[in-house]
Amino acid sequence: MEFFKNAVGRKILMSITGQLLIIFVIVHFIGNSSIFLGADGINAYAKHLHDLPPLVWIFRLVMLTGVAIHIIYGIQVTLENNKANTKSYAVQKHLKATFASKTMIWTGLLIALFVLYHLAHFTLHITNPEISAGVAANFDALQRPDVFKMVVLSFQKGLIAVIYAAAMVMLFLHLSHGIQSFLQTMGWNNDKTRPCFGAVGKVVSGLLLVGYVSIPLVIITGLLKL
Amino acid sequence: MSEHKTMTLTLNVWRQKGPNDPGKFETYTAKGITEHHSFLEMIDVVNEDLIKSGKEPIVFDHDCREGICGMCSQVINGVPHGGQERTTVCQLHMRKFKDGDTIFIEPWRATAFPIIKDLVVDRSAYDTIIQAGGYTSCHTGGVPDGNTLPIPKQDADYAMDAAECIGCGACAAACPNSSAMLFTSAKVAQLAALPQGQVEAAARVKNMVETMQACGFGNCSNHYECQAACPKGIDVKFIARLNREYLKAQFK
Numbered sequence: 489m490e491f492f493k494n495a496v497g498r499k500i501l502m503s504i505t506g507q508l509l510i511i512f513v514i515v516h517f518i519g520n521s522s523i524f525l526g527a528d529g530i531n532a533y534a535k536h537l538h539d540l541p542p543l544v545w546i547f548r549l550v551m552l553t554g555v556a557i558h559i560i561y562g563i564q565v566t567l568e569n570n571k572a573n574t575k576s577y578a579v580q581k582h583l584k585a586t587f588a589s590k591t592m593i594w595t596g597l598l599i600a601l602f603v604l605y606h607l608a609h610f611t612l613h614i615t616n617p618e619i620s621a622g623v624a625a626n627f628d629a630l631q632r633p634d635v636f637k638m639v640v641l642s643f644q645k646g647l648i649a650v651i652y653a654a655a656m657v658m659l660f661l662h663l664s665h666g667i668q669s670f671l672q673t674m675g676w677n678n679d680k681t682r683p684c685f686g687a688v689g690k691v692v693s694g695l696l697l698v699g700y701v702s703i704p705l706v707i708i709t710g711l712l713k714l
Numbered sequence: 715m716s717e718h719k720t721m722t723l724t725l726n727v728w729r730q731k732g733p734n735d736p737g738k739f740e741t742y743t744a745k746g747i748t749e750h751h752s753f754l755e756m757i758d759v760v761n762e763d764l765i766k767s768g769k770e771p772i773v774f775d776h777d778c779r780e781g782i783c784g785m786c787s788q789v790i791n792g793v794p795h796g797g798q799e800r801t802t803v804c805q806l807h808m809r810k811f812k813d814g815d816t817i818f819i820e821p822w823r824a825t826a827f828p829i830i831k832d833l834v835v836d837r838s839a840y841d842t843i844i845q846a847g848g849y850t851s852c853h854t855g856g857v858p859d860g861n862t863l864p865i866p867k868q869d870a871d872y873a874m875d876a877a878e879c880i881g882c883g884a885c886a887a888a889c890p891n892s893s894a895m896l897f898t899s900a901k902v903a904q905l906a907a908l909p910q911g912q913v914e915a916a917a918r919v920k921n922m923v924e925t926m927q928a929c930g931f932g933n934c935s936n937h938y939e940c941q942a943a944c945p946k947g948i949d950v951k952f953i954a955r956l957n958r959e960y961l962k963a964q965f966k
């Protein structure tokens with residue numbers, strides 16, 4: 489179908505899948521923040537998620553499809569843009585484009601890499617098995633897998649905390665351009681809303697950055713411990 | 715008459731013999747330039763010197779020299795049309811520069827705008843996009859009486875704002891993706907706002923966007939460089955309108 493090859497059609501698909509991903513990162517943060525309630529909070533939340541098997545799989549399928557569409561079109565559109573632009577100005581001054589807007593493909597690909605690492609770390613328990621492998625077998629007092637212990641032991645390691653924080657900076661950059669961009673792509677924008685959406689985009693991405701980074705931060709500083 | 719102080723400037727100008735020549739920068743000295751010279755007149759002065767010394771003058775596009783035809787097309791110090799708000803190269807004046815300045819002058823650079831010679835590029839791709847639907851072909855019979863087709867003032871103003879585009883190509887020249895979305899959207903939005911444009915609205919937006927792609931322009935990443943470079947201040951709200959029109963066209 490023409491829509492899937494069209495310059496605007498593909499951007500609309502990127503926009504919709506981007507919106508889906510934004511909803512996910514917001515909900516995921518709200519869920520994760522249960523760690524501030526201590527072991528009881530996050531272990532109960534994790535148990536809840538695991539007790540919804542059919543739903544979890546439908547959800548995973550939708551997310552996987554969305555991510556695939558977003559990444560495939562992201563790469564395709566960027567390659568086309570590079571071909572259309574000769575990149576041969578001796579002097580070029582950008583008046584409006586930002587570091588964030590010019591690096592969408594790189595912040596995006598780094599986020600994708602991080603998601604793979606994140607799954608290997610907390611879901612598949614491939615990296616740092618000395619922390620996580622124990623956890624699957626390690627149940628808390630209520631016979632729930634001790635996710636709290638796994639997270640705290642992980643973020644007490646400087647390298648892991650830094651990887652997570654760096655990935656959240658990538659997400660911040662991606663969304664500080666992406667949020668106002670998806671509104672424009674959907675056509676939900678005009679000259680009056682544009683400055684406002686630009687500011688809202690930066691504030692929302694900033695809040696997500698602060699929120700997500702606060703978790704490894706409170707752990708590595710020892711404010712939150714076992 | 716008051717006495718004019720004159721300026722001496724160093725120009726780094728892109729010289730390219732033809733489409734297949736690799737091209738290179740040449741350095742020239744512009745002497746005796748006053749603040750009242752327009753940018754193009756400044757190049758005229760340099761060209762006279764070049765002709766007198768038996769060299770080939772710098773070839774550049776121009777026509778009206780009053781900011782309405784869209785022919786003048788130079789990237790000056792990294793910004794199409796030189797970066798003065800809502801100003802074409804021909805309307806840019808040397809009072810914006812000062813004695814001793816070094817100025818880089820380059821042609822529009824985009825795969826879809828191949829260089830013909832020096833600063834002249836082939837912008838016929840923009841005509842191709844218009845030919846794909848940037849018109850209305852309703853049969854209206856004889857000339858209709860004035861005011862038989864009432865159009866609200868707001869719609870007329872909106873359409874006129876979009877119709878200000880002079881087709882100069884600065885939007886694609888400024889875009890990091892060499893996208894022609896600002897130009898294409900201005901025509902789509904102009905006609906979508908008017909009753910005459912409704913009949914062909916769905917086909918127009920699809921055909922114009924497809925043609926833009928086929929011409930080799932990139933996709934829009936919403937950097938908004940185009941609006942900043944546009945000598946007519948065409949607003950990127952028209953790109954949002956195009957996106958809306960494109961979505962609407964899917965359900966037609």
Ligand code: HEM
Nearest residue numbers: 503506509510559562592593596597600666669670673935
């Ligand atoms: C949590 C993950 C992600 C979120 C929330 C997200 C969100 C967004 C949003 C909202 C946009 C704006 C869409 C538009 O302009 O209409 C966008 C654009 C983009 N995304 Fe993502 N994205 C994510 C991951 C990725 C990944 C993994 C890639 C890898 C390739 C990627 C590549 C891109 C590119 C290249 C663009 C710009 C496309 C363009 O305008 O030219 N994103 N993203």
Ligand code: SF4
Nearest residue numbers: 879880882883885944
């Ligand atoms: S939109 Fe502005 S920059 Fe683009 S062609 Fe029209 S007048 Fe020139």
Ligand code: FES
Nearest residue numbers: 779783784786804
């Ligand atoms: S020469 Fe006509 S707009 Fe500049």
